[in-house]
Amino acid sequence: MFDRERIYWLAWSRVAGVGPILVDRLYQRFGNLEAAWNADTEAILSIDGVGIQSVTKIVAARAQIDPQALLAAHSIDNPYFWTRIDPDYPRLLKEIPSAPGVLYYRGNVSLAENQGNVPTVGIVGTRDLSDYGKRWARKISSLLASKGFTIVSGLAQGIDTEAHSACLEAGGRTIAVVGTGLDIVYPPRNQALAKEIAQHGLVVSEYAAGTPPDRSHFPARNRIIAGLSRVTIVIEAPVRSGALITAYQANDFGRDVYVLPGSIDSPNSLGCLGLLSRGAQPILGLDHLLELLSSIPQLGTPEQLQLFPIIEVPNPVTKSVASPPPDLAPDLQQVWLVVTCQPTSFDEIVSKSQLSTATVSGILLQLELLGLVTQLPGMRYQR
Template sequence: MGAEQAVWLAWSQIPGVGPVLIQRLQQRFGSLSEAWFAPPEALKTVAGIGQQTLEEIQSFRSKTDPEALFQQHSQTNPHFWTAADSSYPRILLEISDPPALLYYRGKVDLKENQGLNRMIAMVGTREPSDYGRRWTHRIATVLARNGFTVVSGLAEGIDTQAHISSLEAGGRTIAVVGTGVDLVYPPRNKFLYEKILQQGLVLSEYPAQTQPERSHFPRRNRIIAGLCRAVLVMEAPSKSGALITAHLANDYGRDVYILPGSLDNHRAIGCLKLINRGAQVILGEGHLLELLGTIPQLDQPPPRPDLAPDLATVLASLTQLTQDLSQSSVPFDLIVQTCGLDPGTASSALMQLELLGLINQLPGMRYQPL
């Protein structure tokens, strides 16, 4: 699986090869590793690969070692999942164009990634009315107190209010950004960004030091919609990025809920149009919780088999380290230091755990729990 993850990274770096084409390659060849070594004649059978794209692929493959690329990329981007990782958010894999790579900073909650803790998006205008801001606060607060993770985009206005209110209520929040996760945009949200790192997560499909560009934010919106079981549009004019998120959510089969507004408020016209097209209306906190309670849970992962003591010790140490360090994988040396076993015993246990399908070995002698 380590090799497969390196190949996912490699494919994602090829000009003209985006998330949809990567999905087609995986479906056509069964794995991206098989696609990496496929002859040009076979690649040309994949929809979307024309002569120019094929030449880009051939050129990139001829000069690229995926594992070396993985090691180099990890130097400046230490925390990211590929869609081949077991820790990659399961619910994102349901959409047609999941990001091949997902970078993160902050506190990882694997239950969120497994779909066991439900995530709800809250989006809206950057210039909300007092009404929109007040109800965003009320709903984010009740969601946080009822165990939902609030997801938004760290933009000014509704996004900022949703993040702040969920944090103040003691809940988790996730900010999906259109820059690298190491940058703060808008800059005035620097303090909020730092708070989210302590109590939640910042996600992006863009690598470190990626600057904000207009085209990034509509692409970012698909991740917000894809991560969540439902999207709440709190206040949005007729031209708003929040409407893009709502339409994507509908395309992905997510529920869309709307805070109703007044015809006299231009900031609410987009919301009213969504209601007219069939989106569900939020009639209060209790009503929303009832609606969200009808969303079915994702199937839970199958139970793990009983393990020998050494295997159980190593697996428990590995899982605890990934949670404490907010990393998806941990180096061998750190596992040995933590589990209290000698290196030979720990190495044997890791090999058996991998054979059982409970962990992955990644390049650089790093290990990842499944």
């Protein structure tokens, strides 16, 4: 049954106009994607967001695909991929509302990393970097690699290239998220770097082999960088920068964003300064960065987290209650029951409540205003 369902995750990924959010709605509506594949027009039309024009296109595209034959032919050029129902699909990525239904990979897989037991940090920034940006991208990436962090970036020219390269030179592990098929390297000058990353880390993409570079792919792949990362660090970014898209998406996913401050006279710093004005954490030095990272939510066992234990925050005096306060709205009760008297990570609250990231974020704010929940450093909450 599991192998059969994987076939339909792949099949739906090949239907134009059906993205990750609609796939999730299909899955929720029909219980599995095989049933969704065999559903009639009227049933698909009942799904929120699907209109007459879109359902006509979906049904026509679906009729052109034989799922079994697709898998056989597709696997020749794309032998390695995860679907969202695969147990090895990256846990952090699965938590975001727009997680790709199919994720292709090449390189060395770390199951501990996929399970969220290895800390991952995204490093992004402008392609037109300054000496200052290059120097700090390399310093930060080298430091974190030496401390056991996996560096996630986008293999683009500029900050991405420096982050990947410095990580590898420090003997660390890095993940490149690309906006092409895995058989195409963009920019072409990073051919050697991509090969080295595949030898010592992982290259991933939501696009099948043979997919060329396209302007629309790169903003889309930025959500995967943010989704794979516990924290996103922006080194340099002008006001119009793909790195800012990554930062905004990380924030939407409930992940922390750190920013390297720069001069107000530098165009490359204006996007970073804008992020700081919106509440991103400034990086005031390497020691300060390590202090910030020590408070991020952890997902592994204590033995797996010895490199960076969580800084213990004294618990405020709280009143433990066994049932929700009276007159609390049902959705607020649902989230409140997940939060305990011990620090609970935002990601765990989202997972256990089975609500969207945006919904949980809004509810937690309401619970804070009611005095029922308090936020701790590192996006952790407790009653």
